[in-house]
Amino acid sequence: MSEKKVWDKTNQWTEELETLKSIIEKTNLVETTKWGTAVYTHNNKNIIGIGGFKSYFGLWFFNGVFLKDDKNLLVNAQKGKTKSQRQMRFQSKEEIDEKTILSYIKEAIAIEDKGLSIKPEKQNFHSEALENELEANPELKKAFLLFTKYKQNEFIEYIATAKQEKTKLARLEKIKPMILANIGLNDKYR
Structure with a gap:
């Protein structure tokens, strides 16, 4: 079996990303590798991705815009550009709350089961x-x-x-x- 990859731009979040992966493994999501990183799917639909960056590590929910986000944990990484994806960012292992993450994942799976999504806008180019x-x-x-x-x-x-x-x-x-x-x-x- 090929080695699964995790996006870690600075190689400083290895332990933290392993902690997130261990939480995700408690769900029925299927781990795949897309775009060079671990992406977790449900019924072959992308639910969450995982990765580390320069100043944070975290999860991104592909249809995060539909999550209730009662705890106000989700960030739109590119306001005005990103329509549905939302990130849950962390800067230390201590910030990881397994119960909260699992509740967000459970809700994200339910959103997928309902078929909620934002269709990309078709752009018409002219040259x-x-x-x-x-x-x-x-x-x-x-x-x-x-x-x-x-x-x-x-x-x-x-x-x-x-x-x-x-x-x-x-x-x-x-x-x-x-x-x-x-x-x-x-x-x-x-």
Whole structure:
């Protein structure tokens, strides 16, 4: 069996993370490794993750926004960006309260059983640079239109998400030979 990993950016929370894992093991959650760390699932749905960072260690609840949080322990790590995930942070082993953690986990499982979740907002990207290039180059446009809508959108998003104009143009130059060769942007990962 392969070794399970725990996200510990600074390797300073080994004992604390083991304590959290021992609490989680008292539940019926299944440990998996995703994104290089331990993630615990219920019915193949992500419930919690675990990890250590520079100034804290803790748990993150994938649908934490739905938890009651009567004890006011949950933090939104990226206000305005993170919609449903919430973190329970600790700075010492003494802060870990097994009973409280187990009650939050139990509630998180119940939330999953109810099917509560926030669906990610679909973003529609637009690339004027790509549009102009397709209009100026009929061969490129013909090749681009052979791709599925999904793959076309990957190319559009790749260019549109660049912050600087020079990066957008560099990305456009990079994908032109791919389009002509009928190679999708992320084909090598599929």
